[in-house]
Amino acid sequence: MNISETKSFGLFITVWVGQFISCIGNGLTAFTLGVYAFDKTQSAIVYSLIILFAFLPSYLLKPIGGYLSDRFDRRLMMIIGDFGSAMGLVFILLMFAAGNHELWVIYLGVALSSVFTALQNPAYKASVTDLVDESAFSKASGLMQLAESSRFLISPVIAGFLILACPIEKILMIDIATFLIAVASVYAVKKKIINTKTSQKENIFEGIKAGFRYIFAKKNLVWLLFLTTLITFAVGFLQSLMGPMILAFTDAKMLGLTQSVSASGMIVSSLLIGLFSRTNKQLRILSYSLAFTGLFYALFGASTNIIFITIAGFFFFTTLPFVNTSLDVLIRKNVDNDVQARVWSIVSLVSQMGMVIAFSTSGFLADKVFNPLLMPDGTLASSAGKLIGTGAGRGIGLMFVLSGTLILITAYVIVNNKPVQTLEKRSHPSKIKFCSKKWELEISPLRDSFRLTKKTNSHGKVNAFFPNHQPYTPAYILRYRKEVQRGQVQQGD
Numbered sequence: 278m279n280i281s282e283t284k285s286f287g288l289f290i291t292v293w294v295g296q297f298i299s300c301i302g303n304g305l306t307a308f309t310l311g312v313y314a315f316d317k318t319q320s321a322i323v324y325s326l327i328i329l330f331a332f333l334p335s336y337l338l339k340p341i342g343g344y345l346s347d348r349f350d351r352r353l354m355m356i357i358g359d360f361g362s363a364m365g366l367v368f369i370l371l372m373f374a375a376g377n378h379e380l381w382v383i384y385l386g387v388a389l390s391s392v393f394t395a396l397q398n399p400a401y402k403a404s405v406t407d408l409v410d411e412s413a414f415s416k417a418s419g420l421m422q423l424a425e426s427s428r429f430l431i432s433p434v435i436a437g438f439l440i441l442a443c444p445i446e447k448i449l450m451i452d453i454a455t456f457l458i459a460v461a462s463v464y465a466v467k468k469k470i471i472n473t474k475t476s477q478k479e480n481i482f483e484g485i486k487a488g489f490r491y492i493f494a495k496k497n498l499v500w501l502l503f504l505t506t507l508i509t510f511a512v513g514f515l516q517s518l519m520g521p522m523i524l525a526f527t528d529a530k531m532l533g534l535t536q537s538v539s540a541s542g543m544i545v546s547s548l549l550i551g552l553f554s555r556t557n558k559q560l561r562i563l564s565y566s567l568a569f570t571g572l573f574y575a576l577f578g579a580s581t582n583i584i585f586i587t588i589a590g591f592f593f594f595t596t597l598p599f600v601n602t603s604l605d606v607l608i609r610k611n612v613d614n615d616v617q618a619r620v621w622s623i624v625s626l627v628s629q630m631g632m633v634i635a636f637s638t639s640g641f642l643a644d645k646v647f648n649p650l651l652m653p654d655g656t657l658a659s660s661a662g663k664l665i666g667t668g669a670g671r672g673i674g675l676m677f678v679l680s681g682t683l684i685l686i687t688a689y690v691i692v693n694n695k696p697v698q699t700l701e702k703r704s705h706p707s708k709i710k711f712c713s714k715k716w717e718l719e720i721s722p723l724r725d726s727f728r729l730t731k732k733t734n735s736h737g738k739v740n741a742f743f744p745n746h747q748p749y750t751p752a753y754i755l756r757y758r759k760e761v762q763r764g765q766v767q768q769g770d
Contacts, residue, residue, distance in 0.1 A: 288466045289408040289417055292355075295462025296401065297424040299359065302455025304432025306366060307331065308536075309440060309448045310383055311520055312529045321521040321648075321673070322640030323380065328517045329636040331387040336629055338395035343488065343622025346400035351407070355463045358397025363456035365390030370449045399622040406609065408466075418605040419550030422598040426543030429536055429594070437533025488623050491612075497696040498611060504697070505604060505628040507687050508567070511680035513635025515574065518643055518673045525670030526581055535583060539590025546598040559603040560700065564692045566599035571684030578677025579665045607700045639676075647672030 307328075315324045346354045369386035372378075409417045439448050492498050523532045573593035580586060612620045650657040651671035658667045665674050691697055 286409060286413060286417075289405065290420075291462055291466055292401070292404065292408070293417075293420055293424060295459040296421075297427055299455045299459035300424050300427045301431050301435075302452035304428025305436045305439070305448055306452040307428065308433050308436040308533065309445055310387070312436075312440060312524075312532070313445060314380060314383065315521060315524060316529070318380075320640070321518060321643040324521050325517040325636055325640035325643075327383060327387060329633075330384045331391050332629075332636060333633060334388050334391040335394040335398065336626065336633055338392060339399060339622035339625050340488065341622075342395035342397075343399040343403075343620070345396065346403055346622075351400040351404050352463055352466065354396045354400035355404070356460050358393045358395070358400065359456050359459045359463070361393025362390040362397065363453045365393070366449050366453050366456075370446055370453070373446055373449075395622075398625070402621045414606050414609055416550070418602040418609075419547050419598060421605075422550070422601050423544055423547035426540055426547055426594070426598070429540030430544050431537065433533035433536035433540075437530045440529055488620055491620060492623055492627075495611070497699045498608070500694055500696045501604070501607065501700060502624060502627045504687050504691055504694075506631040508600070508631070508684060509629050510631025510635050511571075511574070511683045511687075513632035514639050514676050514680050515577070516632075517636050517639040518676065521643065522578070522670040522673040522677075523583075523586070525668075525673075527583060531583065535587050535590065538587050540594050542591040542593070542595030543598055546595045550598055550602050559606050560691065560698060562599055563603035563607075564688050566596045566603070567684055567688035567691065570596040570600060571681045571686075571688060573681070574684060575678045575681030578674035578681070581666050581668075581671070581674075611700060642676065643673050647676050651675060 310327055311324055314327055315321075317323075342354070342358075365386045365388070368389060369382055372382040372386070405414070405417050405421070436448065492502070519536070520532060523535055527535075570593060573589050573596065576589040577586060577593055580589075608621075608624060648670070649655055649672065651662050651665075651667050651674075652658065653667050655662070655667065657675070661675055662671065665671060665678065
């Protein structure tokens with residue numbers, strides 16, 4: 278495995294600038310296609326389906342993308358991912374130019390782009406560890422959140438005006454150009470990003486299984502992933518239904534302005550994190566920021582006053598980089614570098630399961646359940662309707678209030694969960710040890726192996742030997758663990 282010995286924040290900035298520009302272009306397309314579909318159908322289901330098709334393929338394929346990014350050149354994976362994502366937009370562009378504006382064209386095009394995002398995203402996240410020292414993890418994470426925020430901060434304002442000034446085909450061409458800029462920025466750093474290609478032969482599915490074993494060997498990581506899944510489930514409703522709620526009583530230009538002003542909170546907090554963050558108290562930051570996230574999320578859905586919504590949205594988005602950075606640092610500090618990509622992809626697969634559920638159900642829940650409940654003659658019009666109002670989009674507002682409450686509960690659980698508290702201490706989940714007076718059993722879930730050692734009385738040294746039985750199986754390891762703890766292991770077992 279060839280790893281560059283020199284880490285440079287400047288090289289990270291080179292890659293980051295390309296991704297920043299690409300995120301702006303991606304936001305332009307996402308906003309434009311969503312507004313186009315909603316104007317055409319007036320359906321929250323159609324709006325949320327575009328988001329689902331843009332997300333689901335990448336979500337399902339991330340473990341494979343993570344495995345490939347650990348096995349091969351991460352720079353190459355990022356280039357292939359960005360270039361392939363552009364091809365999905367080229368498909369939509371060509372079909373629109375030919376006069377085919379059917380919804381299936383959008384669904385298929387964004388799904389194709391999403392497939393290649395599964396290659397790009399794990400490699401990009403893992404490359405941070407290659408390019409940046411651990412002391413700068415928070416700073417790099419803050420800048421990554423800043424790039425992500427650009428699709429909500431900069432893109433909606435630009436797209437709101439572009440929709441009125443030019444056809445949708447030109448907006449797609451702008452996004453394609455930003456992907457090419459991202460490819461150029463990655464290529465510019467050349468071999469400074471880790472090349473993880475190895476001569477060791479390993480089945481791809483065995484590699485993915487090893488990544489799962491790596492994560493689930495640590496109870497604290499499992500708990501953190503479960504709580505993160507609840508958070509993504511709640512936030513997924515906002516991501517898929519913010520547009521339909523606001524478009525119910527205003528136009529696309531005002532929607533773009535509201536999204537941009539709200540998302541400016543992300544750029545403020547991301548810059549603060551990137552410039553000043555040095556604390557090791559990530560769990561404290563996580564719990565406090567989640568509490569405020571839930572509060573402002575609930576307030577966001579509690580009114581139809583666009584100024585009040587924008588203010589609540591601003592503070593909601595301000596809290597998100599603190600949440601994301603804390604989660605990023607806690608996981609990154611507890612994962613070895615040579616498996617960063619596959620572990621990040623599995624973390625995304627597990628934690629974003631909540632988002633998949635939200636995207637899949639949000640349109641139906643909004644159109645068929647919650648909106649009818651809060652129409653002027655709806656079941657909840659005389660109760661919840663007196664607090665948050667009735668009419669078009671008010672059911673979505675109630676969904677936001679309930680989702681914010683769920684995040685508040687999650688913040689409380691994090692503060693009081695003992696396994697999660699241990700994440701502040703750096704750990705090495707690739708090795709698990711069980712000891713007795715004479716024996717020591719060391720399990721390496723990632724490498725599908727274990728080592729049994731017998732202690733000697735000479736200066737605390739150990740004589741190592743490997744059992745004859747291969748390969749690793751949970752039942753076989755459990756047997757050795759019990760015998761180690763009882764002190765009954767015999768050499769040659």
